[in-house]
Amino acid sequence: MAASTLTEVARLAGVSPATASRVLNGSARTPGPDIADRVRKAAESLGYIPNAQAQGLAKSSSGLIGLIVHDIADPYFSAIARGVQAAARDQHKMVLLATTAGTPDDERAAVAAFAARRADSIVIAGSRSIRQQDREGNAVLAAELDRYCRNGGRVGVVGHPVVGASAPEGYHVVAVPNEDLAAELARELAAFHNGDFVVIGGPQGLLTSDDRVRGFQRGLESAGLPPAEVLRSGFDRSGGYEAGLALAKRIKVGQSAASGASRLCIFAVNDVMAIGAAAALRSEGLRIPRDAAIAGFDDIETLRDFRPALSTVRLPLEEIGRLAVPVTATGGQAPDGGTVVPVTGQVTLRRSTEAVAEAAA
Amino acid sequence: MAASTLTEVARLAGVSPATASRVLNGSARTPGPDIADRVRKAAESLGYIPNAQAQGLAKSSSGLIGLIVHDIADPYFSAIARGVQAAARDQHKMVLLATTAGTPDDERAAVAAFAARRADSIVIAGSRSIRQQDREGNAVLAAELDRYCRNGGRVGVVGHPVVGASAPEGYHVVAVPNEDLAAELARELAAFHNGDFVVIGGPQGLLTSDDRVRGFQRGLESAGLPPAEVLRSGFDRSGGYEAGLALAKRIKVGQSAASGASRLCIFAVNDVMAIGAAAALRSEGLRIPRDAAIAGFDDIETLRDFRPALSTVRLPLEEIGRLAVPVTATGGQAPDGGTVVPVTGQVTLRRSTEAVAEAAA
DNA sequence: ACGCAGCGGGAATGCGCTTTCCCGATTCAT
DNA sequence: ATGAATCGGGAAAGCGCATTCCCGCTGCGT
Numbered sequence: 001m002a003a004s005t006l007t008e009v010a011r012l013a014g015v016s017p018a019t020a021s022r023v024l025n026g027s028a029r030t031p032g033p034d035i036a037d038r039v040r041k042a043a044e045s046l047g048y049i050p051n052a053q054a055q056g057l058a059k060s061s062s063g064l065i066g067l068i069v070h071d072i073a074d075p076y077f078s079a080i081a082r083g084v085q086a087a088a089r090d091q092h093k094m095v096l097l098a099t100t101a102g103t104p105d106d107e108r109a110a111v112a113a114f115a116a117r118r119a120d121s122i123v124i125a126g127s128r129s130i131r132q133q134d135r136e137g138n139a140v141l142a143a144e145l146d147r148y149c150r151n152g153g154r155v156g157v158v159g160h161p162v163v164g165a166s167a168p169e170g171y172h173v174v175a176v177p178n179e180d181l182a183a184e185l186a187r188e189l190a191a192f193h194n195g196d197f198v199v200i201g202g203p204q205g206l207l208t209s210d211d212r213v214r215g216f217q218r219g220l221e222s223a224g225l226p227p228a229e230v231l232r233s234g235f236d237r238s239g240g241y242e243a244g245l246a247l248a249k250r251i252k253v254g255q256s257a258a259s260g261a262s263r264l265c266i267f268a269v270n271d272v273m274a275i276g277a278a279a280a281l282r283s284e285g286l287r288i289p290r291d292a293a294i295a296g297f298d299d300i301e302t303l304r305d306f307r308p309a310l311s312t313v314r315l316p317l318e319e320i321g322r323l324a325v326p327v328t329a330t331g332g333q334a335p336d337g338g339t340v341v342p343v344t345g346q347v348t349l350r351r352s353t354e355a356v357a358e359a360a361a
Numbered sequence: 362m363a364a365s366t367l368t369e370v371a372r373l374a375g376v377s378p379a380t381a382s383r384v385l386n387g388s389a390r391t392p393g394p395d396i397a398d399r400v401r402k403a404a405e406s407l408g409y410i411p412n413a414q415a416q417g418l419a420k421s422s423s424g425l426i427g428l429i430v431h432d433i434a435d436p437y438f439s440a441i442a443r444g445v446q447a448a449a450r451d452q453h454k455m456v457l458l459a460t461t462a463g464t465p466d467d468e469r470a471a472v473a474a475f476a477a478r479r480a481d482s483i484v485i486a487g488s489r490s491i492r493q494q495d496r497e498g499n500a501v502l503a504a505e506l507d508r509y510c511r512n513g514g515r516v517g518v519v520g521h522p523v524v525g526a527s528a529p530e531g532y533h534v535v536a537v538p539n540e541d542l543a544a545e546l547a548r549e550l551a552a553f554h555n556g557d558f559v560v561i562g563g564p565q566g567l568l569t570s571d572d573r574v575r576g577f578q579r580g581l582e583s584a585g586l587p588p589a590e591v592l593r594s595g596f597d598r599s600g601g602y603e604a605g606l607a608l609a610k611r612i613k614v615g616q617s618a619a620s621g622a623s624r625l626c627i628f629a630v631n632d633v634m635a636i637g638a639a640a641a642l643r644s645e646g647l648r649i650p651r652d653a654a655i656a657g658f659d660d661i662e663t664l665r666d667f668r669p670a671l672s673t674v675r676l677p678l679e680e681i682g683r684l685a686v687p688v689t690a691t692g693g694q695a696p697d698g699g700t701v702v703p704v705t706g707q708v709t710l711r712r713s714t715e716a717v718a719e720a721a722a
Numbered sequence: 723a724c725g726c727a728g729c730g731g732g733a734a735t736g737c738g739c740t741t742t743c744c745c746g747a748t749t750c751a752t
Numbered sequence: 753a754t755g756a757a758t759c760g761g762g763a764a765a766g767c768g769c770a771t772t773c774c775c776g777c778t779g780c781g782t
Binding site: 723724725726727728729730731732733734735736737738739740741742743744745746747748749750751752 | 753754755756757758759760761762763764765766767768769770771772773774775776777778779780781782
């Protein structure tokens with residue numbers, strides 16, 4: 001028993017399919033009340049559910065929003081996803097999910113799949129990469145996106161424009177001032193921390209990571225401090241953990257060598273990495289903030305109960321997600337196309353970078 | 362410039378649309394190599410992307426999997442979502458996301474929307490509710506699901522079958538032994554904890570919560586202990602926090618009254634609530650496990666770095682998600698329909714419930 | 723050599739719906 | 753009272769593709 005069709009409804013109501021269509025879906029022309037009623041009753045009694053595929057085919061638009069993330073289980077992305085979802089709901093659309101682990105090639109495939117489904121718009125979250133190995137992938141991805149745009153699709157990207165994308169129309173990016181915020185974080189930390197700084201960055205070429213590293217260095221410089229050493233590792237918890245292990249060793253050496261060794265201040269380019277690093281230090285018997293200060297970035301909600309409370313930069317993740325979805329024609333057709341929507345974050349200093357009473361220690 | 366169509370490709374290649382269709386999509390009949398090549402070249406040069414809507418309409422199947430969660434930003438759900446996503450990828454399908462906050466009515470709407478899109482299958486995660494106020498909602502939801510199943514849809518649900526659902530076919534549930542695991546947790550805790558037990562439950566009528574509470578009590582009983590008092594609150598962090606506040610007050614009173622007051626052991630029915638409760642205790646100056654032991658349920662990955670490490674019951678969330686998606690015809694057509702797939706969890710005792718050296722305290 | 727099965731390709735139909743176009747019936751202005 | 757404008761409804765043409773049916777062709781058996 002396949003679902004009933006518009007035609008069946010129409011027949012039951014004794015009207016033409018055209019009429020049935022007009023009453024059951026928002027049409028400019030609304031048939032007379034009596035007829036409309038008959039149709040609605042018929043639809044009800046048959047349990048009619050319009051076939052969205054057919055509708056989409058007929059009016060070439062699908063009510064779908066494609067969302068591309070690296071990993072939906074990563075709290076950073078799931079927070080953004082929540083925002084996207086909220087925006088989708090407002091637009092009476094559904095969201096189609098694709099996870100790609102950040103691989104440009106997978107992203108390209110996802111875009112193609114979305115295009116095939118005629119998604120009204122697609123939003124890409126997740127740091128862009130300009131690593132050498134991704135060059136070709138990026139180019140292909142950009143081409144795919146351009147095509148999608150030319151065919152009338154709208155795309156929103158959070159963070160950086162896709163590398164190499166050239167379509168001016170239908171593109172819009174939610175600009176996260178990673179660099180500036182990182183600089184501000186550095187300055188605020190520098191204000192009362194007087195040991196060395198070290199940053200745990202993601203792989204070189206990952207734009208978000210690079211921006212934050214650069215910003216941090218700039219902030220240090222503007223505070224009259226020398227640049228921090230940069231450790232590279234994975235952009236996730238285990239990356240942070242590994243780097244943390246390395247740092248722990250170093251800290252311990254320093255402590256035993258010169259008893260007056262200054263306390264290290266670690267900046268991990270995102271919260272999850274920071275937590276990983278903190279776990280590593282702890283596993284080596286070090287305490288935060290006593291033996292080292294540590295700060296992250298993002299202010300992941302789930303991590304807010306972590307102790308010692310993590311200093312970080314709060315990003316309005318959910319709002320970012322909401323802003324990233326392009327407003328499509330159905331709505332107000334706000335000035336879209338080549339738009340850059342700015343958001344802002346906030347440096348949030350907490351316990352993990354607190355000064356420690358040297359005397360007591 | 363709308364995307365190019367099969368017909369255009371066919372024309373460019375000098376063949377009929379039928380032939381083009383045959384070569385570009387897996388058909389039983391594969392045209393000659395020379396022709397196939399021409400077609401592929403033509404498709405390539407036009408940047409042809411098949412219209413999935415049209416394909417779906419023609420062969421009435423969409424390659425879509427609908428996923429219903431309460432909140433995608435909740436780590437419990439995002440972990441499951443990751444599993445679903447993985448399974449979807451294996452089946453060469455895409456996942457459509459709907460978040461409903463657990464409202465049966467929203468869930469019904471989501472099911473209807475999925476049905477409209479002709480999703481091949483839909484998976485429902487998130488605790489069922491039998492609260493009075495949800496009775497009607499549940500009935501309607503069940504009806505909608507039944508209809509979906511009758512029309513050939515497959516549904517997978519994690520946890521409990523939808524209340525009132527009757528369609529025997531096309532239904533399958535991933536059974537999480539919440540009750541048994543909670544009982545086991547209680548027994549293991551009872552083995553070395555000798556203070557009172559108290560459980561922080563979600564709203565009454567939330568099946569998952571009820572099961573865990575019941576199981577815990579059973580475990581206590583089998584250990585020869587009296588049932589624990591049950592506090593009710595929201596099923597989320599803030600619910601746990603509120604309950605934690607209440608408990609903190611009580612603990613402090615107990616401590617000041619009888620100096621020999623036994624330490625409380627708190628069981629929150631999920632990790633997020635446990636974290637909330639822990640935060641509340643801490644904010645009241647209490648320490649874990651010194652002033653109270655606490656355990657959760659789920660073993661949320663992001664929370665594993667929490668300190669003191671939270672005792673909990675590990676659930677293979679990602680696998681649960683993977684198992685929840687029904688195997689559809691395309692695959693192996695494994696024995697589906699009315700199936701119950703069991704998964705299992707594991708009690709994981711960690712620092713938060715460790716015995717504390719009374720002497721030292 | 724002749725008939726028949728088999729194969730490679732095209733024409734045509736239909737998936738379920740929207741939308742233009744058309745037509746008869748009203749209503750309105752003159 | 754009559755022509756024009758309007759309204760309410762139906763017929764039909766797609767939307768882009770899969771697929772059934774059909775047809776001409778080649779290769780085989782006897």
